[in-house]
Amino acid sequence: MRVATQPAAPTSYRGRLAPSPTGYLHLGHARTFWTAQQRAHANKGSLVLRNEDLDPSRSKTEFASAMLADLRWFGFQWSEGPDCGGPFSPYNQSERGHLYLTAFNQLRAGGFLYPCTCTRKDILSALTAPHGGDEEPIYPGTCRSNQESQIHNQKFSWRFRVPDGEAVKFTDTHLGPQQFIAGKDFGDFIVQRHDGIAAYQLAVVVDDAAMQITEVVRGSDLLLSTARQLLLYRALGLTPPAFHHCPLMRDDSGVRLAKRHDALSLRTLRDQGLSPEQLRAGW
Numbered sequence: 119m120r121v122a123t124q125p126a127a128p129t130s131y132r133g134r135l136a137p138s139p140t141g142y143l144h145l146g147h148a149r150t151f152w153t154a155q156q157r158a159h160a161n162k163g164s165l166v167l168r169n170e171d172l173d174p175s176r177s178k179t180e181f182a183s184a185m186l187a188d189l190r191w192f193g194f195q196w197s198e199g200p201d202c203g204g205p206f207s208p209y210n211q212s213e214r215g216h217l218y219l220t221a222f223n224q225l226r227a228g229g230f231l232y233p234c235t236c237t238r239k240d241i242l243s244a245l246t247a248p249h250g251g252d253e254e255p256i257y258p259g260t261c262r263s264n265q266e267s268q269i270h271n272q273k274f275s276w277r278f279r280v281p282d283g284e285a286v287k288f289t290d291t292h293l294g295p296q297q298f299i300a301g302k303d304f305g306d307f308i309v310q311r312h313d314g315i316a317a318y319q320l321a322v323v324v325d326d327a328a329m330q331i332t333e334v335v336r337g338s339d340l341l342l343s344t345a346r347q348l349l350l351y352r353a354l355g356l357t358p359p360a361f362h363h364c365p366l367m368r369d370d371s372g373v374r375l376a377k378r379h380d381a382l383s384l385r386t387l388r389d390q391g392l393s394p395e396q397l398r399a400g401w
């Protein structure tokens with residue numbers, strides 16, 4: 119008999135729901151997650167729930183429990199998660215720091231990172247072109263030649279140096295061929311914050327790889343993050359999953375739904391007596 123020390127490589131589809139407990143989930147989350155669940159079912163696969171409570175200042179346990187309750191009410195079912203365990207436990211990002219640190223050390227040893235002392239304000243004032251939207255500004259490269267030994271008594275984060283000019287390409291299972299240029303569409307990005315906590319880009323790559331996710335279904339607001347993450351997969355020698363980006367849900371005035379849209383939170387809709395079936399009928 120063979121004793122497995124590592125879970126076997128996936129032979130079937132593995133999808134995930136990866137909400138952050140920074141507010142109540144809204145209808146836009148539910149629609150993207152519904153696609154994730156449908157794709158897992160259609161592929162006779164499994165669905166994992168990962169609690170992305172990486173940022174201690176923004177994550178709240180009350181939102182984490184509301185998240186699970188709201189998802190269950192809506193009709194989501196997962197076979198692995200913080201509430202039911204599974205072969206890739208823990209499923210709370212706040213408990214997975216050791217895995218992020220190993221990956222961070224590997225990137226650092228591979229020469230992919232540099233320490234950056236810039237504040238958000240420094241970056242904004244170093245930029246000549248205006249920028250807008252949710253995307254972070256393209257980092258102007260101020261600290262690219264920094265060595266850790268030269269930094270004294272200053273806070274610093276660690277950035278991934280992107281290969282300027284390289285086209286990061288992938289074929290989205292919903293949107294088709296995608297291409298983003300490193301250094302132009304997105305710049306050097308943070309993988310570890312100044313407080314030592316892994317940044318979203320690194321944590322999500324480490325987790326999706328470790329949890330053997332075969333397809334990531336997410337909102338199209340994360341397309342550029344996918345491009346960044348593909349560079350991390352390559353630098354870490356990991357095989358990326360497939361990606362399926364869903365259209366974002368907008369409110370009546372065309373504004374993308376966010377956690378601040380309380381009126382469209384699953385909680386509020388449920389309290390108004392709406393059923394998940396009625397809500398899905400509107401999609």
Ligand code: GLU
Pocket residue numbers: 136137138170322334335336337340
């Ligand atoms: N947890 C993140 C969010 O809620 C992103 C998940 C993902 O990578 O798909 O926006």
